[in-house]
Amino acid sequence: MSSLVARAQLVAAVAAQYSDHVDKEGRFPSEAVRAMKEARLLSAYIPREFGGEGADLAEIAEVVSVISQACASAGMTYAMHQIKVSSVISHGDKAEWHQEFMRRISSEQLLVASATTEGGIGGNLRNSICAVERLGDRFSLVKDGTVISYGRDADAILITARSAPDAPASDQVMAVLTKDQYKLELTGVWDAMGMRGTCSDNFKFSAEGDVAQILPNDFGEIAAKSMLAICHILWSAVWYGIASSAVSRAQSFVRAEARRNPGQTPPGALRVAEAANMLQLMRSNTIAGLSRFATAKVNDDDLGSVGFIVAMNNIKIGASRMVVDIINHALLITGINGYRNNTPYSVGRHMRDALSAQIMISNDRIFGNVANLLLMHRLDPSLAA
Amino acid sequence: MLDTLRPLIDKHARLPVKADTLAAGQDLYAAGLTSFAAVQLMLALEEAFDIEFPERMLNRRSFATMESIAACIQELRPQALAS
Numbered sequence: 182m183s184s185l186v187a188r189a190q191l192v193a194a195v196a197a198q199y200s201d202h203v204d205k206e207g208r209f210p211s212e213a214v215r216a217m218k219e220a221r222l223l224s225a226y227i228p229r230e231f232g233g234e235g236a237d238l239a240e241i242a243e244v245v246s247v248i249s250q251a252c253a254s255a256g257m258t259y260a261m262h263q264i265k266v267s268s269v270i271s272h273g274d275k276a277e278w279h280q281e282f283m284r285r286i287s288s289e290q291l292l293v294a295s296a297t298t299e300g301g302i303g304g305n306l307r308n309s310i311c312a313v314e315r316l317g318d319r320f321s322l323v324k325d326g327t328v329i330s331y332g333r334d335a336d337a338i339l340i341t342a343r344s345a346p347d348a349p350a351s352d353q354v355m356a357v358l359t360k361d362q363y364k365l366e367l368t369g370v371w372d373a374m375g376m377r378g379t380c381s382d383n384f385k386f387s388a389e390g391d392v393a394q395i396l397p398n399d400f401g402e403i404a405a406k407s408m409l410a411i412c413h414i415l416w417s418a419v420w421y422g423i424a425s426s427a428v429s430r431a432q433s434f435v436r437a438e439a440r441r442n443p444g445q446t447p448p449g450a451l452r453v454a455e456a457a458n459m460l461q462l463m464r465s466n467t468i469a470g471l472s473r474f475a476t477a478k479v480n481d482d483d484l485g486s487v488g489f490i491v492a493m494n495n496i497k498i499g500a501s502r503m504v505v506d507i508i509n510h511a512l513l514i515t516g517i518n519g520y521r522n523n524t525p526y527s528v529g530r531h532m533r534d535a536l537s538a539q540i541m542i543s544n545d546r547i548f549g550n551v552a553n554l555l556l557m558h559r560l561d562p563s564l565a566a
Numbered sequence: 567m568l569d570t571l572r573p574l575i576d577k578h579a580r581l582p583v584k585a586d587t588l589a590a591g592q593d594l595y596a597a598g599l600t601s602f603a604a605v606q607l608m609l610a611l612e613e614a615f616d617i618e619f620p621e622r623m624l625n626r627r628s629f630a631t632m633e634s635i636a637a638c639i640q641e642l643r644p645q646a647l648a649s
């Protein structure tokens with residue numbers, strides 16, 4: 182098999198052909214996802230012993246970014262799948278059911294979706310209203326008003342709920358349920374400004390499964406020790422991909438002008454330099470997140486520390502703000518050609534997709550959490566990684 | 567020594583249950599401790615015992631049980647929970 186990046190580029194080529202249609206119709210990027218499955222990219226992160234390739238997070242982030250440059254909805258779908266898979270890898274690697282599930286993801290290239298948000302709770306994902314109801318070896322679960330991106334096209338869903346009907350809102354578990362075990366009742370159709378291909382419809386989710394399908398660690402542990410960090414890093418990789426694509430369009434625009442008028446520096450050239458500078462900051466932000474996570478991953482105390490949570494939240498906030506600013510520069514450079522939807526320099530889709538970043542778990546909500554943590558945590562002024 | 571701790575937990579940890587129903591080694595997160603309330607509890611403990619938690623204690627594990635909280639306080643001010 183060729184390298185992960187080479188395969189990601191093949192997927193990106195497919196995604197690029199359909200990205201405008203996916204956006205216009207608000208439909209699932211099925212061609213790109215089929216290409217991911219054919220390239221066996223859905224199991225890239227899974228350890229070799231369970232049939233995957235054992236890629237590290239930096240490699241996955243690169244795949245996410247390459248696909249997102251062509252189609253952000255396809256890139257976000259891939260990112261969200263890997264975020265879910267990472268919870269199974271980190272917390273289910275000793276559980277027989279989850280080991281088998283990982284083997285199935287690898288052999289059948291299953292696409293995994295997420296149902297963490299809930300009606301009445303929103304993005305405060307460390308709280309649930311719904312609860313797992315156990316009866317012997319079986320459990321049932323009904324979750325209302327949950328947003329599930331590509332819910333209808335997924336093969337399995339990772340879902341959060343309280344651990345029992347009498348458990349407090351923050352005592353949560355996460356369970357894996359497969360397509361044959363759940364029923365999705367569509368309660369709201371995703372017709373959004375951007376990220377239109379993620380098809381993040383609202384559903385009432387109801388399912389029954391074996392108790393063995395519930396991940397062994399409680400969800401608080403899963404969120405703190407792997408999901409939060411991986412989520413913010415891979416989302417940032419999506420947004421970096423969108424920003425890179427917009428800057429690349431702006432750069433092509435300026436280069437075409439420079440070729441037409443040799444000897445003169447086009448007026449947009451200075452802004453390209455400025456956009457390249459911001460893009461580099463955004464890239465550094467994501468790379469810093471990757472290296473901070475790599476260090477923390479092997480040190481349980483660091484992984485559970487307040488400083489680590491603050492750092493990971495800042496990766497998300499930084500990337501989600503910079504992406505909009507960068508695309509706005511691309512728009513100023515390309516002007517009317519960038520504003521129109523049907524030119525090689527269009528950045529409208531980029532901008533609409535990127536605007537989801539600041540509300541995908543509201544930045545204000547995240548700032549609120551960080552503000553609380555900073556009442557205790559003292560920022561580390563060191564430049565050492 | 568947990569007797570000194572329990573009223574502070576009742577007041578600041580915002581748990582749905584009273585602290586005297588919890589065993590020393592029982593997981594406070596499972597009992598309903600949120601990260602927001604954990605920080606509020608840390609601040610209250612610093613004030614009550616005139617201590618400052620160093621950075622290395624600011625992690626999930628230090629505040630996971632009454633026992634682990636007591637151990638942190640004990641380390642910072644050996645006399646604090648002497649009663």
Ligand SMILES: Cc1cc2nc3c(=O)[nH]c(=O)nc-3n(C[C@H](O)[C@H](O)[C@H](O)COP(=O)(O)OP(=O)(O)OC[C@H]3O[C@@H](n4cnc5c(N)ncnc54)[C@H](O)[C@@H]3O)c2cc1C
Nearest residue numbers: 295296297298303304328330376540541542543545546549
């Ligand atoms: C493209 C996309 C795909 C998604 N896919 C999924 C998915 O697959 N599965 C899933 O479970 N969810 C998904 N979501 C939902 C997402 O996880 C959040 O629920 C959603 O973005 C709402 O975030 P929120 O609750 O923080 O803000 P909202 O509920 O929209 O809150 C509204 C506003 O209130 C303010 N606010 C709310 N709380 C606070 C606070 N504590 N402090 C300060 N201000 C506050 C903010 O200004 C915020 O913008 C998706 C969202 C997007 C955009």
